[in-house]
Amino acid sequence: MTVFALFFGAFLYERGREPVVFAASRHELTLAFGVVNTVVLLTSSLLVALAVQSHRAARHRRASRAIGGATLCALAFVMLKAFEWGALLSDHLDPATNHFFAYYFGLTGLHLLHLVLGTAALLLVRRTLRRPAPGRRDRLIVEGGATYWHMVDLLWVVIFPLVYFSST
Amino acid sequence: MAASTPRRVLASWGVLVLATCLSWALGSHHDGHPGAANAATAVTLAIGFGKAHLVGSEFMELRHAPSALRLLFAAWILLVGGTLIGLYVLS
Numbered sequence A: 001m002t003v004f005a006l007f008f009g010a011f012l013y014e015r016g017r018e019p020v021v022f023a024a025s026r027h028e029l030t031l032a033f034g035v036v037n038t039v040v041l042l043t044s045s046l047l048v049a050l051a052v053q054s055h056r057a058a059r060h061r062r063a064s065r066a067i068g069g070a071t072l073c074a075l076a077f078v079m080l081k082a083f084e085w086g087a088l089l090s091d092h093l094d095p096a097t098n099h100f101f102a103y104y105f106g107l108t109g110l111h112l113l114h115l116v117l118g119t120a121a122l123l124l125v126r127r128t129l130r131r132p133a134p135g136r137r138d139r140l141i142v143e144g145g146a147t148y149w150h151m152v153d154l155l156w157v158v159i160f161p162l163v164y165f166s167s168t
Numbered sequence B: 001m002a003a004s005t006p007r008r009v010l011a012s013w014g015v016l017v018l019a020t021c022l023s024w025a026l027g028s029h030h031d032g033h034p035g036a037a038n039a040a041t042a043v044t045l046a047i048g049f050g051k052a053h054l055v056g057s058e059f060m061e062l063r064h065a066p067s068a069l070r071l072l073f074a075a076w077i078l079l080v081g082g083t084l085i086g087l088y089v090l091s
Helices: A002-017 A019-026 A031-056 A060-090 A099-129 A136-164 B006-028 B034-059 B067-090
Strands: none
Touching (some): A031 A060, A031 B006, B034 B067
């Protein structure tokens, strides 16, 4: 989280040095992608939080279904990100275009890497929940995986206004 | 302190989605005075850190964590959020 915080600071520092480039580049982004992806990630976090509560109540099948829903949200996020990046790259806007796009691809790429690791954690949590009698160690896997997933969500809710709005 | 319930996390999700829509509305208008647009953007950053705090408190259940951990998380939000909004306003 501290690495991300430094990255956020560097982005705003560069924006202060090149306000015109950042403002023009930000208008090349499609805001709807950012908004929809935010709602998708928030929904995934809701499902993960509900899954943890179901797991504590020993309703493991219900918890497993909620984690399955959260995993689908994660896949939707990756697909939308692929469309968003694809549209930019087809317009020849890539990390080498200028500092804005270097930070945009760097920040969203680093976040995507964490999201993919988080998706692997969700799959592990789902497998754990399907065991006949989850034990104490399994509870740590469920709660640890859930916390990691919420961190991915937490970072995104800061990246969203930073990337999509702060260059105006 | 009240335990987390499905109703409570659902209400938190509702607040987070509404806050996202508010940021969208604030960040989409750039036709007015530049000062007003900058203020609106600073507010969208503040909303982002408010949302991050809500995700931590309610979804990560940090509001049930020991006070030292809660304070550390609040300090991260205030320090990073305050520094970034300061950088945005001053640059």
